[in-house]
Every structure is written in C-alpha cells, then in structure tokens.
Amino acid sequence: MKPEDLRLTSDQVGVIVRMLGQTRDREFDCGECRDHADEFAETKLAGLQLNEALALVEHHISICPECREECEALIKILQARQ
C-alpha cells in the first residue's frame, strides 16, 4: 500500500482518541470478558444492576468490537427465546 493511502482518516483518528478516553488502568481482556459474557447478557436482558465484574464486561465491549458483536448476538438470541 502506498504511504499516501495509509494516511489516517478523521474517523480512524477519532477511534484512537475515543479509545484513549475510555482507557483505564484495570480492564478485562477478551478472555475475561468471555468468561462473564453469559451472565452479562442475562443480567442486561433482565434489566438488573451490573456487579463489579459485569461492569468491567460493559467497559470491555465499549472498546472491543468483536466481544461487543458476540455479546449483542447473545442478547439477541435470548430475546428471541423469551
């Protein structure tokens, strides 16, 4: 790819800056997020308050699009089964 084609777009710079705004010292990684995704989906769907671990899941999916995609898909399935 030519260097001029690599220049970051305003959307890409915006993504970086937003990620920095959301960065915390303590975060869940994807594995920790997945370990709690089932409980998170059920809790969100029930409209219950998130405990500390589930709040870390919510923070992680605000940064990680893949885990967000999987959590949203799980909630969609649970909704369809209600």
Place this chain on the structure above:
Amino acid sequence: MTQSEIGWLLALRAADSGEQAHAVEALRGTLQNGLRIVLSGRTDVSEAHIEDFAQESLLRVLARLDHFQGRSKFTTWAQAIALNVAFTELRRKRWQDVSLDALLADGEHLAEPAMIADDVLGTDEDRTRLVAALRHAIEKDLTPRQRAAILGELREMPFDQIVALLGTTRSAAYKMLHDARRALKQRLHEAGITGADIQSAFDS
C-alpha cells in the same frame, strides 16, 4: 446452580449412553437454532456452515463442562461459546491472506508525521493540539509491534488475526495494546490534555 442446570450436566455426563445421546442432540439443536437466529441473514453463511459451527461448538462445550460455574443458564453459557466459535471462524476467513510483514511495514508509516494531518479533527485549537500530541506519542512511545497492532484494529482486523500475525497469545496481545493505550494517554496527560478534554473534543 438450579436443578435445570444440574440436569444438563448430569445428562451430558450420563453413563447411560441413550440419555447422554439425547442430551447431546438437544444441545446441538439449541446451539444451531441460536446460531441461525444471528447468522441466517448473512450472505457469507450457509446452512451447512451453521451445522459445522454447531458441531464444533458442541465438542468445545463438552470439553469444557467442568468450567461451567452456574452463573447463568447452561444454555446461555453454551451459546456464548458457540457464538465465539462461529464469529472467530468467519473473521479468520475474511482476513486470512494478510501478512505480518505487510502489517508491520504499514504500521511503521504510522510513526511518520504526515500520516496524521494537522486538521484531521478540524481546525479548532484544542483539537489540533490534541492531534499534535497524539502524533508525537505514536512516534515516540510505541514499539513497531504496538503500532502494527493499533493499525490492525483501525482496519477492523479481527483480534484473533492480530494475535496470530504477531505470534503471541490473546492475553499478551491485549496487554500489549492496553500498554500502548496507557502510554498514549499518559503522553497526552503530560501535554496537559485530560480525559475530559478528549471527551469534549467529540461532544462539541
């Protein structure tokens, strides 16, 4: 753990092969049904794919029964595993031809000032100051692998693919990116740019 969840575990581990087979088929049907709900509209997914994903997921769930802690319904736990199996494979197929050398080479360009234009976020003084600090931090504070990983994320490359290209584990790759974000944030902080400033740059 409720009786229903205990029941699933007992049935899937049953010594009676008939009872176990019945439970396995019930679980396969549940996983397949769930995958169909979220994947059936995609042009890159056929019914055969869904069946394959369900089979792979079933094997993974059965291998991990000891990890189920009962914090959710058993079927929710198993479905989360199935979704990870399916989405991971779909992402892998899309990005399988990308090479690490190309990503590292492109990532190195991120360190060049010209890669982020002064006015990329607008001409407002606070925003140009933010961009200048960010550009400086990317050049000075990140390693080539961190720049490559960030570029991969910006291109919406699956995290598993970034992990594979870097030849590391998911945990190590996440830590590497987390360290990169913290280093950039720290540099912005040292330049007098706070989290509130970052937020307001996008709210205004």
